[in-house]
C-alpha cells in the first residue's frame with residue numbers, strides 16, 4: 001500500500017492540519033487518521049475485541065475497567081536501554097488493561113533489548129525513537145510527546161537516563177521529552193546494585209526527588225547478571241501500573257481521613273543460628289498493596305513488615321522487622337489504632353535453642369532443634385480490651401477446607417473479618433501477583449461469606465479498603481484512646 005508523507009503535502013494543507021490538530025490536542029498524524037476514518041461509515045469499522053481483563057471481572061462492581069478512574073488517560077512510556085526493557089512490554093499490556101492509552105518512546109539503547117515493532121504492536125500506536133525524525137518533528141513532536149499526555153513513565157529508568165534528567169540534558173528524544181515535560185513523571189529505576197548505590201546515582205536520585213519526580217522501586221533481588229543480587233531490579237509491571245494509577249487517579253474522596261491504620265505484611269524469619277532461619281514464601285505484596293490503598297483513601301498508615309524485597313510505599317510509615325517477636329513489639333508500639341489488618345504470614349514456631357555460632361555439620365548426628373510457639377499477634381491484639389482497634393482483620397492462608405477453617409479462625413482469634421485465600425501451590429498466590437479471596441465477616445451472631453473473583457493484589461486491596469471505609473462510615477468508631 002502506498003504511504004502518505006505529511007511533510008510532502010501542500011503548505012496550505014499542512015497549515016490547516018497543524019491548526020486542526022492543535023485544536024483537538026492530537027498529533028498531525030492522528031488528526032489525518034481521524035479525518036480518514038470519518039470518511040468511512042461507522043458500521044464498516046470492526047469493533048475492537050473486548051480485552052480479557054475487562055470481561056474477567058465484568059460481574060464484579062469494580063471489575064468493569066471501562067469505568068476505571070484511569071480510563072482514557074494517556075501515558076508516554078519511555079523505555080530505557082536495560083535488560084529490564086522486556087518487562088516494559090508487559091507494562092504496556094498492564095496499562096492498556098486499565099484502559100490507559102500508551103505511546104512508547106524507545107531510546108537507542110532500548111532498541112538493543114526490545115524492538116519498536118513489538119512496542120507498537122502491543123500499544124497499538126506508532127513508536128517514537130528519533131529526535132530528528134522529520135515526520136514527527138515537523139510539528140515539534142518531542143514537545144507534543146512531553147505535553148500531550150497525562151503522565152510520563154520511564155521504565156526502565158537507567159542510571160544514564162537518571163543522570164541526564166538530573167542534569168537537564170536533551171541530546172536524544174527521551175531526554176528532550178523529559179526536559180520539556182510539563183506532566184507528572186514516574187521513574188522505575190533498574191540497574192546493577194553497584195550502580196544504584198554509587199554516590200553519583202544517589203545524588204541524582206535525591207535531586208530528581210527534589211524536582212518532584214516520583215519513583216517506584218527498584219526492588220531487591222537477583223540481577224540478570226549471573227551471581228549478582230541486591231537493590232536494582234526494576235519494579236514489577238503490576239507495581240508500576242499501580243503507581244501510575246495512583247498518580248493518574250483524580251484525587252478522590254478520602255473516606256479514611258483521620259483514621260489510624262496498622263498493617264502487617266510479609267513473612268517472618270526465625271533464626272536457627274546466625275546464618276540460617278525458618279521462613280515461608282510470603283512476598284508481602286498483598287499487605288503492601290493494602291497499605292497503598294489505605295493511604296490513598298486518606299488513612300494514616302503504619303506498615304510493619306517482615307523481610308521482603310519491596311520498596312517502601314510512599315506516604316506510609318514502614319517498619320522492617322525480622323522475627324515474630326520483633327513484629328509483635330512494633331505492633332504494640334503502634335497502638336492505639338482504629339483499624340488493624342494482619343496480612344503477615346507469621347511463622348508459627350521459633351527455635352528455642354538458637355545457636356550463637358553457626359551450627360556445625362557433624363557426621364552421623366543431626367542437630368536437634370527445639371521449637372516454641374510464636375506469639376499470635378492477631379489474637380493478642382483482637383483480645384485486648386482498652387486498646388483493641390474497632391476493626392480487626394486477619395488473613396487465613398489455607399490449602400484445604402478454606403471457608404470452614406476461616407470461620408473457625410474468626411472465632412478462635414476473636415477478629416471481626418477474615419480474608420481467606422487458597423495458597424495451594426497450583427494457585428500461584430504465594431509470591432504471585434493475583435489472589436482469589438473470600439471475605440468472611442462477623443455480623444452479630446451470623447457469619448457472612450463473600451467470594452471474590454480472581455483479581456490482582458492491588459484490586460483485592462482496593463476492594464478491601466472500600467469495604468473498610470463503608471463500615472467505618474456506616475458505624476462510626478469510638479475515638480481511639
Ligand code: C5P
Nearest residue numbers: 342343344346374375376377378394395
Ligand atoms: O493461624 P494462622 O497463621 O493461619 O492465622 C493467620 C492470621 O493470623 C493472619 O492474619 C496472620 O497475620 C495472623 N497471625 C499472627 N501471628 C501469628 C500467627 C498468625 O498475627 N503468630
